[in-house]
Amino acid sequence: MVSRETIESRLRQLNAAENSRPNATVEEVSARIDKVMAPDVHGWRGGVHVANRAAEREVERAAFGALADYHRTFDILLIEPPYASLRWTIRGSFQGKEIVAPGASFFKFNDDGLVAEYWMHIDPADFAYRS
Secondary structure, eight states: OOOHHHHHHHHHHHHHHHHTGGGSOHHHHHHHHHTTEEEEEEEEETTEEEOSHHHHHHHHHHHHHHOTTOEEEEEEEEEETTEEEEEEEEEEEETTEEEEEEEEEEEEEOTTSOEEEEEEEEOGGGGSOBO
């Protein structure tokens, strides 16, 4: 079974990949995220099934493209191998307006320490522009 230390390391690697956006292209960020995901990863975003990494890359293209200064912080991290739970906050700006979007993700890791399944919960309304 995957260790608690491996899970934490992978989640920090994932966060570093996402937070590299201000200094990397969207494609580079997605390539870094790929290294943390199992080849056959499945996800759910707001209850909607995401069949594979190719589908998730489309969402990443939009999110990281719109928020060039994207930054996510971990608020709470709980690990019980092979699962992890993470409450986080995304911050950035779009057309000069501040975006603050809290959310949560749940992960299941495989024995190789890669994300096998994930569930992401976020309110799209939080991406509304702040004044």
